[in-house]
Amino acid sequence: MAAVPLPEPTPEEESKTLVRIEFEQLEAQSDFFGWQLRLVDAGDFYVIFARIAGRSGRVFVLKLDCDDYWQIAPLSGFIKPELFESADESTPFNRDSYPTGDYVDYGRGPLPVFCIKGHRDYYAGGWHTGWSVPPPHDHRLYHHVVNVRNALLDRWN
Numbered sequence: 610m611a612a613v614p615l616p617e618p619t620p621e622e623e624s625k626t627l628v629r630i631e632f633e634q635l636e637a638q639s640d641f642f643g644w645q646l647r648l649v650d651a652g653d654f655y656v657i658f659a660r661i662a663g664r665s666g667r668v669f670v671l672k673l674d675c676d677d678y679w680q681i682a683p684l685s686g687f688i689k690p691e692l693f694e695s696a697d698e699s700t701p702f703n704r705d706s707y708p709t710g711d712y713v714d715y716g717r718g719p720l721p722v723f724c725i726k727g728h729r730d731y732y733a734g735g736w737h738t739g740w741s742v743p744p745p746h747d748h749r750l751y752h753h754v755v756n757v758r759n760a761l762l763d764r765w766n
Contacts, residue, residue, distance in 0.1 A: 620677070621653040628655045630674045631750040635659070642758055651698035654678070659754050660693045663761040669708060669755055672700065673728070673750065682740050683750060685728030685757075686720060708765030725760060728754030 618626070632648050632655070639646060645660040654676035661669050670693045674684040686702035707713065712724035722730045724730055725738075727748045732740045739748055746752070 619715065624675065624678045625655055628678050628750065632657055634751045635754055640738045642755070644758060647693070649697050656698045657750070658693060658696055660690070661758050661761055663708065663765060665766050667766065669761055670708065672696065672702065674698065675750070678750070679742050679744060682727060682732055685753065708761060710765035712760070715763065725753065725756045727756065
């Protein structure tokens with residue numbers, strides 16, 4: 610009897626697999642880094658929420674829309690912290706929930722843009738290069754969240 614070939618995964622399934630792998634890496638480091646995480650299945654893609662306390666004690670919630678991840682960088686921004694438990698893919702970014710400090714640009718659009726590699730706005734408009742398929746190790750989701758956490762502890766309020 611001949612083996613029946615398995616169907617090729619869709620681009621959405623491939624993207625979700627890549628996001629889940631990095632989410633599990635983030636989750637494994639939750640105790641060490643002191644963040645809380647949620648993974649929301651938005652159908653064709655995942656959304657990651659990371660609740661992180663900054664150096665001043667202010668709490669931030671980073672939202673990462675991971676549609677078409679590796680093909681494009683995730684969309685990354687901050688939402689109202691009180692929405693962490695209930696947030697989903699439709700929860701909007703909130704300008705007042707962004708940190709302030711070095712490497713946060715408030716003049717590029719309606720929302721601030723933070724200068725940390727690994728998210729869509731970092732590469733938009735030719736500001737920076739570096740996103741490729743596959744993305745370099747230090748531009749991937751895991752490192753983006755670690756770098757945002759470090760900035761919240763070292764540079765931002």
